[in-house]
Amino acid sequence: MAAAADRLGHRDGFFHPNLAVTFDDRGPGQTNRFGVPQRGCTFCGQCDIGCNVGAKNTLDLNYLALAERAGATVGTRTEALWVGVTGDGGYRVRLREHGRPGAGREGVEREVTARYVFICAGAIGTTELLLRSRDQYGTLPGLSAALGTRYSGNGDFLSFGRNLDTDFAPAVGPTITTALGETRAFGAHLDARRTAVLLAMGRDRAEGRIELRGPKHRLRVVWDTTRNDPLYADEQALAGQVVRAFGGTPFATPMWRLFRQPVTVHNLGGVPMGDGPDTGAASPDGEVFGHPGLYVLDGALLPGATGGNPSLTITAVAERCARSAVRRITGDASWRAPEHAGATRGAVPEDAAVQSVRLIGPRRPVPPGVRFAEAMAGTVGLPAEAGPATPARRYDATVPTGRVRVGVADTLRMLSSVRATGAPPGRSGAGTVLRFSAFFAGQVARAYLGRR
Ligand SMILES: Cc1cc2nc3c(=O)[nH]c(=O)nc-3n(C[C@H](O)[C@H](O)[C@H](O)COP(=O)(O)OP(=O)(O)OC[C@H]3O[C@@H](n4cnc5c(N)ncnc54)[C@H](O)[C@@H]3O)c2cc1C
Ligand code: SF4
Numbered sequence: 001m002a003a004a005a006d007r008l009g010h011r012d013g014f015f016h017p018n019l020a021v022t023f024d025d026r027g028p029g030q031t032n033r034f035g036v037p038q039r040g041c042t043f044c045g046q047c048d049i050g051c052n053v054g055a056k057n058t059l060d061l062n063y064l065a066l067a068e069r070a071g072a073t074v075g076t077r078t079e080a081l082w083v084g085v086t087g088d089g090g091y092r093v094r095l096r097e098h099g100r101p102g103a104g105r106e107g108v109e110r111e112v113t114a115r116y117v118f119i120c121a122g123a124i125g126t127t128e129l130l131l132r133s134r135d136q137y138g139t140l141p142g143l144s145a146a147l148g149t150r151y152s153g154n155g156d157f158l159s160f161g162r163n164l165d166t167d168f169a170p171a172v173g174p175t176i177t178t179a180l181g182e183t184r185a186f187g188a189h190l191d192a193r194r195t196a197v198l199l200a201m202g203r204d205r206a207e208g209r210i211e212l213r214g215p216k217h218r219l220r221v222v223w224d225t226t227r228n229d230p231l232y233a234d235e236q237a238l239a240g241q242v243v244r245a246f247g248g249t250p251f252a253t254p255m256w257r258l259f260r261q262p263v264t265v266h267n268l269g270g271v272p273m274g275d276g277p278d279t280g281a282a283s284p285d286g287e288v289f290g291h292p293g294l295y296v297l298d299g300a301l302l303p304g305a306t307g308g309n310p311s312l313t314i315t316a317v318a319e320r321c322a323r324s325a326v327r328r329i330t331g332d333a334s335w336r337a338p339e340h341a342g343a344t345r346g347a348v349p350e351d352a353a354v355q356s357v358r359l360i361g362p363r364r365p366v367p368p369g370v371r372f373a374e375a376m377a378g379t380v381g382l383p384a385e386a387g388p389a390t391p392a393r394r395y396d397a398t399v400p401t402g403r404v405r406v407g408v409a410d411t412l413r414m415l416s417s418v419r420a421t422g423a424p425p426g427r428s429g430a431g432t433v434l435r436f437s438a439f440f441a442g443q444v445a446r447a448y449l450g451r452r
Pocket of ligand 2: 172174
């Protein structure tokens with residue numbers, strides 16, 4: 001990657017990112033600073049997912065080990081199904097324990113109650129848990145309408161290069177040991193012997209929505225990515241430049257080529273922090289609006305992309321929220337975690353790299369597209385079984401087109417979703433929006449063709 005940076009005249013943008021990996025190895029019996037057995041990295045190169053050696057600083061070797069030592073019980077293979085309230089200001093959590101001997105495929109369900117509940121199931125898992133609690137089981141009916149919003153893929157754009165002129169020795173060392181900073185796209189990773197796997201990250205608009213759909217309440221992400229096109233174009237261009245600097249041929253994922261869908265490993269948002277329930281689902285301290293003592297401490301809380309690998313930012317936000325919760329619960333306004341005293345400020349090579357560089361080459365023009373966002377107001381007729389018809393305060397219909405090529409005789413396909421915020425909790429439905437006349441659709445197509 002350093003050579004790529006040189007070949008692109010972009011040396012200042014090259015850096016070694018911080019890694020949450022233990023490299024020090026003093027042999028058998030070694031423990032980490034928390035007294036937990038942990039050996040150093042063997043550079044086996046197998047760490048895209050997990051680490052067989054235990055050299056990665058995963059939560060079981062630090063935070064969770066400390067919690068267990070302080071009396072916490074850690075349950076593995078245990079799935080939270082929904083959260084509800086108890087009569088005395090606390091919460092109950094319905095759990096399904098998988099893998100209990102004799103329990104069968106469905107597992108065993110049980111409930112736990114607590115005055116305070118901290119949810120840390122990640123952007124997708126936490127949002128799903130709260131959506132199911134509000135919309136499927138109706139156990140937390142008052143959750144904010146902002147729940148599910150501000151979903152972001154952290155601007156991730158995955159691409160590849162083949163037939164490179166350099167052997168990258170992919171079987172040696174941890175993943176993402178080098179990176180290239182750029183004003184928008186950021187971070188890349190070289191893998192297989194003469195093939196490059198490049199993951200660019202950036203700040204997308206965080207406009208996705210996680211929601212439950214249909215009678216089976218299936219979870220899905222509704223995400224019109226077209227407004228991120230300038231970012232993806234930059235990221236694709238940067239990846240192409242790196243690959244070509246090694247004499248290779250760049251190519252995008254099939255998901256992108258066929259469906260224009262980016263791939264992400266950095267899900268964020270869904271329970272965004274905000275000033276109040278109109279703008280967010282939880283407070284900046286992670287407390288879910290309307291539910292004192294119910295906290296979210298994970299990537300779901302982030303209302304936007306971090307632009308770089310997000311786990312350290314997620315950790316920092318979770319640490320701050322945990323500290324504020326402990327202060328509130330104990331009444332000790334100066335409380336700090338005991339480990340805080342031993343913490344030292346580390347270098348942040350990413351900042352310097354991103355500050356020092358410029359966009360490489362001219363920005364690729366983004367082809368024009370068509371996008372509608374329309375807010376409608378009025379009433380909705382609900383089916384009789386839904387209970388009394390409820391006047392809806394507002395409907396939002398978004399009509400993304402994706403990248404379409406329309407000829408005069410072609411059909412312009414439009415998708416829309418409508419959300420009736422005044423509908424009774426626990427009810428969902430699907431329908432068709434009849435809004436655009438054939439004449440209007442024709443105008444849109446003509447305007448689009450006129451701009452090409
Ligand atoms: C292959 C890969 C590589 C990555 N590499 C990097 C990297 O190099 N640097 C970086 O900064 N980030 C990286 N990330 C992203 C990083 O892992 C995430 O951003 C981060 O872990 C998110 O933290 P979180 O606490 O929000 O959620 P998670 O770490 O996802 O934790 C959520 C936990 O909740 C559990 N869970 C979910 N639903 C339920 C439920 N209903 N009941 C009980 N438990 C539940 C999940 O099993 C999981 O253990 C990578 C991600 C992937 C997939
Ligand atoms: S290279 Fe990766 S998988 Fe192998 S020991 Fe090091 S951190 Fe673990």
